[in-house]
Amino acid sequence: MKIIRDDLHNIKISEKLSIALGTFDGIHIGHKKIIETAVEDAKKFRIKSAVVTFDKHPLELLSSNKQISIITNNKIKAKILENYGIDYLFFLTFSREFASIEPEKFLYLLINNLNSNIITCGYNYSFGKNGRGNVELLDIFQKEYHYKLNIVDKIMCFEKDVSSTEIRKEFIKGDIEEVNKLLGYNYFLIGTVEYGKGLAKQFGFPTANIIIEENNPLKNGVYISKTYVNNKGYDSISNIGYTPTLRSTSRVLETHIFNFDGNLYGKEIKIEFLKFLREEKKFDSVENLKQAIEIDRSNAIHYFKNSIYK
Ligand SMILES: Cc1cc2nc3c(=O)[nH]c(=O)nc-3n(C[C@H](O)[C@H](O)[C@H](O)COP(=O)(O)O)c2cc1C
Ligand SMILES: Nc1ncnc2c1ncn2[C@@H]1O[C@H](COP(=O)(O)OP(=O)(O)O)[C@@H](O)[C@H]1O
Numbered sequence: 001m002k003i004i005r006d007d008l009h010n011i012k013i014s015e016k017l018s019i020a021l022g023t024f025d026g027i028h029i030g031h032k033k034i035i036e037t038a039v040e041d042a043k044k045f046r047i048k049s050a051v052v053t054f055d056k057h058p059l060e061l062l063s064s065n066k067q068i069s070i071i072t073n074n075k076i077k078a079k080i081l082e083n084y085g086i087d088y089l090f091f092l093t094f095s096r097e098f099a100s101i102e103p104e105k106f107l108y109l110l111i112n113n114l115n116s117n118i119i120t121c122g123y124n125y126s127f128g129k130n131g132r133g134n135v136e137l138l139d140i141f142q143k144e145y146h147y148k149l150n151i152v153d154k155i156m157c158f159e160k161d162v163s164s165t166e167i168r169k170e171f172i173k174g175d176i177e178e179v180n181k182l183l184g185y186n187y188f189l190i191g192t193v194e195y196g197k198g199l200a201k202q203f204g205f206p207t208a209n210i211i212i213e214e215n216n217p218l219k220n221g222v223y224i225s226k227t228y229v230n231n232k233g234y235d236s237i238s239n240i241g242y243t244p245t246l247r248s249t250s251r252v253l254e255t256h257i258f259n260f261d262g263n264l265y266g267k268e269i270k271i272e273f274l275k276f277l278r279e280e281k282k283f284d285s286v287e288n289l290k291q292a293i294e295i296d297r298s299n300a301i302h303y304f305k306n307s308i309y310k
Pocket of ligand 2: 193194195196197198199200201202205206207208209255256257258259260261262263264265
């Protein structure tokens with residue numbers, strides 16, 4: 001998969017492409033269908049497949065209310081998409097100038113610069129200035145530009161709409177199990193283990209710390225998790241937040257890995273979130289914090305014992 005990060009105006013692709021078009025925040029089961037359709041059609045017509053998305057979420061730039069949370073950063077997006085058999089991944093530069101391009105011009109650039117022969121998008125996809133471009137416009141321009149258009153219908157999961165907005169709501173509630181259902185995989189983060197205060201080891205719960213983005217949607221608190229070190233999965237418990245008892249200056253994800261003893265500093269680890277256990281609390285003493293973590297650990301052990309998830 002070739003990753004191209006550039007302004008759409010600067011790109012010129014000679015190979016014919018079947019493109020999946022969207023913001024794809026979360027790469028949930030609806031997004032999956034769109035991307036798979038684009039890849040299948042690429043195979044069928046013996047052309048190359050591509051995901052066309054932006055270097056930042058359009059709402060990060062355009063939304064008037066407070067910053068929206070981003071479910072999947074670009075690094076993780078690329079990691080997930082590696083498994084889809086895509087030839088190209090485009091992170092098009094999304095600027096205010098780009099957002100003001102008329103939809104017809106955007107479409108022209110997709111055809112002319114990306115050599116798009118097949119376009120696949122979701123039923124409610126909108127694009128171009130003020131989001132005026134939509135599937136009707138894509139349909140009308142098919143005749144002029146001779147591309148094939150695939151519109152993927154709304155996907156439902158247990159009578160619920162699957163959308164990034166709905167998934168963000170579940171994150172706020174801390175319902176990570178519902179998030180995972182709608183995503184179609186266990187939500188995960190990847191990061192490099194950093195040095196912390198060096199205190200946790202002293203009270204029997206060493207924690208591998210990674211910095212977590214302020215706009216990450218996970219609710220602060222304690223989770224049952226699965227942590228992957230060198231692709232091997234370990235049961236674990238993770239805390240996200242500002243550790244009010246011992247005060248951290250930045251938002252941090254701390255993971256205590258069961259049945260593991262080793263040095264993780266500087267290593268990349270992957271943490272999957274399985275169940276929200278409790279909110280993060282300020283304890284009067286380290287002893288009380290330690291007791292709370294003991295309870296978290298027994299809850300997690302109980303969960304893993306009874307879970308089909310291994
Ligand atoms: C499962 C778990 C639950 C935690 N819960 C809390 C909490 O409720 N409140 C809190 O202040 N810190 C909590 N922590 C964070 C500890 O305070 C943290 O491990 C400690 O700040 C040591 O940090 P260090 O790794 O930088 O030495 C929790 C950590 C773990 C692993
Ligand atoms: N079971 C474990 N879970 C998490 N980290 C562990 C474990 N065993 C050893 N470690 C190591 O210990 C470090 C955490 O110890 P800790 O006292 O919390 O230090 P720090 O404050 O620097 O994170 C981890 O970064 C990792 O290198």
